[in-house]
Amino acid sequence: MDERDIRLLKAISDLETGSPERLHEETDIPVSTIHYRLNNLREAGVIKNDLYDVDLEKVGLGVTVLVEILTDYSGSHHDFKEKILDVEGVTQAYFTMGETDFIVVAHLSGSEKVERLITDFETLEEVERTNSTFVVSTLRDSARVLQNYELETLLDELLEDE
Amino acid sequence: MDERDIRLLKAISDLETGSPERLHEETDIPVSTIHYRLNNLREAGVIKNDLYDVDLEKVGLGVTVLVEILTDYSGSHHDFKEKILDVEGVTQAYFTMGETDFIVVAHLSGSEKVERLITDFETLEEVERTNSTFVVSTLRDSARVLQNYELETLLDELLEDE
DNA sequence: TCTGAAAAAATAGCCGT
DNA sequence: ACGGCTATTTTTTCAGA
Numbered sequence: 001m002d003e004r005d006i007r008l009l010k011a012i013s014d015l016e017t018g019s020p021e022r023l024h025e026e027t028d029i030p031v032s033t034i035h036y037r038l039n040n041l042r043e044a045g046v047i048k049n050d051l052y053d054v055d056l057e058k059v060g061l062g063v064t065v066l067v068e069i070l071t072d073y074s075g076s077h078h079d080f081k082e083k084i085l086d087v088e089g090v091t092q093a094y095f096t097m098g099e100t101d102f103i104v105v106a107h108l109s110g111s112e113k114v115e116r117l118i119t120d121f122e123t124l125e126e127v128e129r130t131n132s133t134f135v136v137s138t139l140r141d142s143a144r145v146l147q148n149y150e151l152e153t154l155l156d157e158l159l160e161d162e
Numbered sequence: 163m164d165e166r167d168i169r170l171l172k173a174i175s176d177l178e179t180g181s182p183e184r185l186h187e188e189t190d191i192p193v194s195t196i197h198y199r200l201n202n203l204r205e206a207g208v209i210k211n212d213l214y215d216v217d218l219e220k221v222g223l224g225v226t227v228l229v230e231i232l233t234d235y236s237g238s239h240h241d242f243k244e245k246i247l248d249v250e251g252v253t254q255a256y257f258t259m260g261e262t263d264f265i266v267v268a269h270l271s272g273s274e275k276v277e278r279l280i281t282d283f284e285t286l287e288e289v290e291r292t293n294s295t296f297v298v299s300t301l302r303d304s305a306r307v308l309q310n311y312e313l314e315t316l317l318d319e320l321l322e323d324e
Numbered sequence: 325t326c327t328g329a330a331a332a333a334a335t336a337g338c339c340g341t
Numbered sequence: 342a343c344g345g346c347t348a349t350t351t352t353t354t355c356a357g358a
Binding site: 001002003006007009010012013014016017018019048049050051052053054056059060061064066081084085088089090091092093094095096097098099102103105107109110113133134135136137138139140141142143144145146147148149150151153154155157158159 | 164168169172175176178180212222223228250251252254255256257260264269271272295298300301303304305307311312313315317319320321
């Protein structure tokens with residue numbers, strides 16, 4: 001994986017497309033080279049299928065951290081939500097009803113990057129306290145949610161209205 | 163969304179492909195009808211792009227729950243991990259170093275389905291206690307992890323070895 | 325709403341660099 | 342490894358049922 005590969009993967013994520021033509025426009029890499037590169041990345045297991053699901057371990061973002069965030073502000077969280085999402089590496093962010101206000105999942109390139117992540121959160125004025133949990137191993141991180149259901153269940157549960 | 167749509171979406175998830183040809187083999191729906199259907203689903207916002215990212219709200223799996231699982235067994239969790247993943251609706255599952263052993267994210271079709279989920283976990287013999295947290299609103303649930311990084315950061319952090 | 329057939333695009337392969 | 346080119350395969354469009 002060199003710079004070109006990373007630019008390509010980033011373009012796929014940003015544009016949300018696998019179209020060689022569009023990727024060429026974005027990256028200036030010739031269409032046939034894009035092919036060549038993507039085939040190699042697939043071979044290496046970095047990209048998984050024709051939906052371009054990325055293997056986070058292989059791409060170098062294999063460290064996962066869960067962060068609970070408690071705020072000291074009880075009004076509208078509107079602006080604060082934006083600030084949370086601005087923190088680099090945050091892939092999931094939930095506003096919850098439990099003991100903490102927000103729960104965040106972040107994918108990082110190394111465990112030493114956790115410090116920066118926490119600092120970014122603690123720096124926000126609305127944050128009262130954070131509580132981080134290291135992920136030792138990921139049993140599943142499913143990009144395709146429907147895989148985790150039987151067809152029968154989906155038909156039962158999603159078809160009730162019509 | 164009728165049965166055909168659901169079968170189609172399920173096939174996309176299972177086969178991890180958007181290829182009309184492959185989807186035809188799986189579902190027996192004619193290739194050009196698959197197109198017609200997918201266009202409608204895209205129009206309706208159920209599918210987001212040509213990578214077939216699904217809108218969970220629109221598809222009817224908009225309820226998210228986080229479950230902490232504490233086990234009473236301190237040996238190998240190997241078989242137990244399988245049991246967790248067998249619970250329907252579990253999309254993320256992490257083995258952690260924190261106060262609890264496992265943290266699970268599940269996407270459900272309604273809040274009344276939470277009961278079944280918890281029961282499924284509590285029924286497992288290794289489970290000592292569970293603690294569920296309802297998600298009030300999802301700020302982000304990113305299928306494309308690289309979107310949450312600047313290109314500069316990716317180049318800095320992922321390129322260090324070569 | 326659906327589909328077969330035509331048009332367009334993506335992929336594979338060749339080969340000189 | 343790269344990338345221009347052509348051949349092949351696959352996807353997308355669309356008129357008509």
